[in-house]
Amino acid sequence: MLRVALKMLIGDRVKYVGLLFGITFTTFLVTFAASYFCGFMTRGFALVAENGAADVWVMDPAVASVEQTSNMAASALGRVRSVEGVASAVPLALGTAEARFPNGRFQPFQVIGVDDATLSGVPPLENGASSAALRAPDAAIVDPGGTEDKLETPLLEADQWPPEPHLDAPTRPLAAGDELLINDRRVRIAGRSKALPRFPPRPLLYTTFSNATRILLPERRRLTFVLATATPGVMPGELAARIHARTGLRARASDDFKADTVRWFLTNSEDVGDIAAMLSVAMSVGFGVTGIMLYMFTHENLKQYAVLKAMGATSKLLLGMIAVQTGLCALVGAGLGLGLCATLGRFVAETADFPFRMMWFTPLLGGGTVVLVSVAAAAISARSVLKLEPAIVFAGR
């Protein structure tokens, strides 16, 4: 009889295709939305991901994310280094500065000052160049950070540093050897890097900690983060707790700090709120459509169920039939939806540099919620089938 149930489902081509379409669309939508969200959030904590070597991030007690920071006294570095279990600790400076291009245009950059000695946290450079180039005086590495066409310098020598700005001069991408002015200090471009794109997007300027101190506006405190690694056998969480206890600073294992950052975005960023609201509307529409279609399928076949009931089909058998029908729809639809999502997501991520990241839980979320909706719809359908009076099978009622 379960085979009969499948035939009933598939035999009704139009409704079956409609159902599959609905479920596929919903799975796709939910998974894509979740992956899109993950993509954004991954970009939100790109700085943490970039410094993969760091086990623990130490910061001012008021800081809750990489996005909104406040600096600590320079002595924090030494205090962290003295905590037992810390194998190494390096400074990281974050700041924002307006950079002036040779044609007179200007552009805000996020300045990232990395440890002078190790240069750790500098992303790989384009064309395989070495980050050691940062050791040259005034050197900096620029990165689009998810933006487009923001790192442009005049094509012609004649348009560079003229007495009056040549704002509309033809341009080419910034390259090694070009110069910028930041707070009237000269910065020499040592290369371009391919860092993880940022959310929100912004051009990045990597330089050494000491150079960052030189070009950023003078502040009493310059040290934004101390990045510590643990000695072998010490867990990051444990080390973070110890650093906090000894120094009074906030210390977070890097995974926890990523989570903090996501949470911060969720509560503080209007953009993220808008995206989330949009997605939940889309999801509810998808769910509604799927649920209603599944229910309608059973509802329109009530007469057929009544005939089966009259002919002696027990409730158990009918429930089994509904379960098989719903199960097949949910399975095939969810499979198609996930496949579509993975394919399309990969495509847009590669061609349009779209923030798409299908993490392990995003397909689960998409598939799981569809299963949930299907079960709910099946339960409602089952109720009407069980309540069905077999006597309606005779004509005229």
Add this chain to the structure above:
Amino acid sequence: MVILEPVEDVAREKMEQEQHITGNVSDTLGLRHDLAVRCRGVTKTYGTGDAKVMALRGVDLEIRCGELLMLAGPSGCGKTTLISIIAAILEPDSGMCEVLAHDLQHLSQSERAHFRGVAIGFVFQLFNLLPALTAVENVAVPLLINGVSRRRAEARAREVLEAVGLGERLSALPAQLSGGQQQRVAIARALAHDPKLIVCDEPTSNLDHETGRNMMEILRRVGRSPDRALIVVTHDTRIYEFADRIARMEDGKVVEIVEGAESEHLR
């Protein structure tokens, strides 16, 4: 004449199931074995308050094994209600109904479903075939419901379809068949599991006269057997000749029963 032998193991399974339902109630209750149906004082009311309709007002009716009984009467007199009760898909308000030696009152909901599956065959006015299934698959459904394997169910279905003259259209979908052919598939479906009672509600009213007669002819030829009773509800006086007896209902009661041969005055 085509004689339809039930598949042996199908019959055996059925018997086991029947025994499972009630054991041998008929002996203990002293029911008459030559009666397929015995109804006494059956009443049924639909709705409540102003919308109350008394569809049956104390029906007494006996149907013998081996006979084809037609149920006639004006529209709304309760024919459909009565056969629904006899077929165990509707419960009466009062009165008693013994069908095939089972007292329907004493069956639980699931026992009734089981009883219908094993003992009753249905033919509907609008055929009610499952549109997604072929003729063979449709006819196999009652056997599948009774737990017979698909292979055996479909083998039996082919046999019965051949008996009703549809051996050529075994894998046609209902939509590809004419009304008369669909009704023949429905008859085959009603016979597939070799039930001892077949109920038909206006089986010919959606067919033209010639096709209707043809259908009744097939129903009588293939469906009638000494241990099986058939009830046919009809408005169609022109098929009275196929009846062994005709019961005439009026206003919720059976008012007259005549032998088929003496039905001239009813036409």
